Amino acid sequence: MVSLARKNLLKDLPRFLVAQAGIMFAVSLVTIQTGILKGFTRSTTLLIDSSAADIWVASENIVNFELTEPFPYVQVRQAQDIEGVALAEALTIGSGRWYSDGKLTTLRVFGFDPNGEMFRPGEVSDSAIKALNAPYSALIDRTNMRSFRIDQVGDTARIRQLPVMVVGLTRDTQSLVSSKFVFTSLVNANAYISSGFSAGLTCQLGDGDITCVNAFQRDPDAANAKVADPEPLKADAPVTYILVKAAPGEDLQTLKRRIESSLSGTKAFTKNELINSTQAYWQNRTGIGFILGLGAIVGVIVGMVVVAQILYTSVSENLREFGTLKAMGASDWDIYSVILEQALWMAILGYVPGLLLCWGMGTWTAATQSIVVLITPLSAVGVFGITVVMCVGSAVFAIQKVTRVDPGIVFKA
Numbered sequence: 001m002v003s004l005a006r007k008n009l010l011k012d013l014p015r016f017l018v019a020q021a022g023i024m025f026a027v028s029l030v031t032i033q034t035g036i037l038k039g040f041t042r043s044t045t046l047l048i049d050s051s052a053a054d055i056w057v058a059s060e061n062i063v064n065f066e067l068t069e070p071f072p073y074v075q076v077r078q079a080q081d082i083e084g085v086a087l088a089e090a091l092t093i094g095s096g097r098w099y100s101d102g103k104l105t106t107l108r109v110f111g112f113d114p115n116g117e118m119f120r121p122g123e124v125s126d127s128a129i130k131a132l133n134a135p136y137s138a139l140i141d142r143t144n145m146r147s148f149r150i151d152q153v154g155d156t157a158r159i160r161q162l163p164v165m166v167v168g169l170t171r172d173t174q175s176l177v178s179s180k181f182v183f184t185s186l187v188n189a190n191a192y193i194s195s196g197f198s199a200g201l202t203c204q205l206g207d208g209d210i211t212c213v214n215a216f217q218r219d220p221d222a223a224n225a226k227v228a229d230p231e232p233l234k235a236d237a238p239v240t241y242i243l244v245k246a247a248p249g250e251d252l253q254t255l256k257r258r259i260e261s262s263l264s265g266t267k268a269f270t271k272n273e274l275i276n277s278t279q280a281y282w283q284n285r286t287g288i289g290f291i292l293g294l295g296a297i298v299g300v301i302v303g304m305v306v307v308a309q310i311l312y313t314s315v316s317e318n319l320r321e322f323g324t325l326k327a328m329g330a331s332d333w334d335i336y337s338v339i340l341e342q343a344l345w346m347a348i349l350g351y352v353p354g355l356l357l358c359w360g361m362g363t364w365t366a367a368t369q370s371i372v373v374l375i376t377p378l379s380a381v382g383v384f385g386i387t388v389v390m391c392v393g394s395a396v397f398a399i400q401k402v403t404r405v406d407p408g409i410v411f412k413a
Helices: 002-010 013-043 074-080 126-133 142-148 186-194 252-262 271-285 288-317 319-327 332-368 377-403 407-411
Strands: 055-059 085-100 103-112 137-141 156-159 162-170 180-185 201-206 209-214 241-246 266-270
Touching (some): 013 332, 055 252, 055 271, 126 162, 137 142, 162 180, 252 266, 266 271, 271 288
Parallel strands (some): 103 180
Antiparallel strands (some): 156 162
């Protein structure tokens, strides 16, 4: 039976190759769609996952990680005095505009304490983190260098009307659905977020001085005004999160309730809770999960149609052979096993090259486009299961044809 299954499978090589191409297309579409969905959802919470905070305290009106309301900096100091809190640090998030070589790029500014312990933006050196203590310094993800028109560490640009010097590069921080990320200190971030806009204003760093020149200003003294260092955060300065390190042995759920009762208008999350909440938002409330899932379903349907057509044609062309087997006493299951084995071989021979193609494409997109097609061992096994079900399900149509085979067909002219 095994040799018959292989014989039927390879009897018409062009048709076999067409079938495998259809299966490869289905496998690739399912793998890429699910991989993009997994990579996309993972990218939305990279900064949360890389933090050392046990609890994230946000506004009670939080929607997702980047969409929430700020609260005054004084609450960070209040959080430090709550029983069970070993350490509390602030994190602020805001929007801005990056100007370089006359080009504009939208960005998200993340301000944190460079001397703190709980927030670290991806893979970055300690020296780069410490360099953020300098006025108007920042880190960017290395995948955003082209977008920001930055060639190397030390290059300068401006955020709104203020200067910025890139003092280091991070890795594995950028969300696929957000503006480009910029990381800096709390005081620098507060200056960038609260600064206004000024048309034609350019700022430069040099020899410890920061000079801003406005092409539209006629006053030479005003045109060469020095930019003061950012001011320290005041009690009413807006921050977005309080990162909390729990005291040893402290129950996190109990500490969450204690924080929420002590800090009005706040809501506390463990790291996993904030990750799950943010990922669920992007998957379910934005329709992205539905769109990518619909693409995967289309791939499965296309694969099933191709496999079903190939197997049905193969059975139709070999009805006399199957009739001979029945006349010789072969059971229905013996006949069915030939078709099912054909379907399994088609699944395996279409799955392997399809997965390899997706892996290569995912490596290329991650390196050149900053788009992660996340293929995990679990998702690879899942796609293989879908491929097998797709091919075996398609074999049902061919099996129905065999069930009606009359052994007497062998003796007909």
